[in-house]
Amino acid sequence: DANITWSHSAMQVPGRPSRQALTEQAPLLYNFALYYERNNIETRLALNYTGAFVTDINLAANPAPEALGKPLHLDTDFDIFQGSTYSLDYQFSYKIGKYIQAYVELSNLLDTPFRTYIGRPERPIRTEYYKQRGMIGFRFKL
Numbered sequence: 382d383a384n385i386t387w388s389h390s391a392m393q394v395p396g397r398p399s400r401q402a403l404t405e406q407a408p409l410l411y412n413f414a415l416y417y418e419r420n421n422i423e424t425r426l427a428l429n430y431t432g433a434f435v436t437d438i439n440l441a442a443n444p445a446p447e448a449l450g451k452p453l454h455l456d457t458d459f460d461i462f463q464g465s466t467y468s469l470d471y472q473f474s475y476k477i478g479k480y481i482q483a484y485v486e487l488s489n490l491l492d493t494p495f496r497t498y499i500g501r502p503e504r505p506i507r508t509e510y511y512k513q514r515g516m517i518g519f520r521f522k523l
Contacts, residue, residue: 437461464496
């Protein structure tokens with residue numbers, strides 16, 4: 382299974398000479414998944430990607446008297462961005478009898494950091510790691 386979404390957006394920020402992408406909209410998203418289902422076994426491996434995008438626009442005003450009311454920054458170089466991320470998840474389940482299923486779910490296997498930065502990835506504000514997570518259990522389905 383595969384899915385790719387490419388989007389293009391543009392908005393005019395007052396005082397900036399050129400248009401820029403909308404906030405909170407990643408220009409590229411994709412995922413690839415491998416499935417296997419046979420008899421009592423179901424398994425899935427999925428890779429997901431979200432491209433970097435603007436989260437906050439820096440609209441600080443220029444303090445110079447001759448530029449009153451105009452933005453201090455005329456481009457996205459001081460806007461806040463969320464960096465691109467990858468995630469790799471794995472699921473496995475085995476059906477035991479008619480109603481019970483044993484399962485294992487593992488997520489964030491790549492431990493890709495969550496990053497925010499000012500203008501360019503070389504100017505990070507915050508980098509967070511959430512580690513891998515997993516669940517093991519049984520499901521009862523009627």
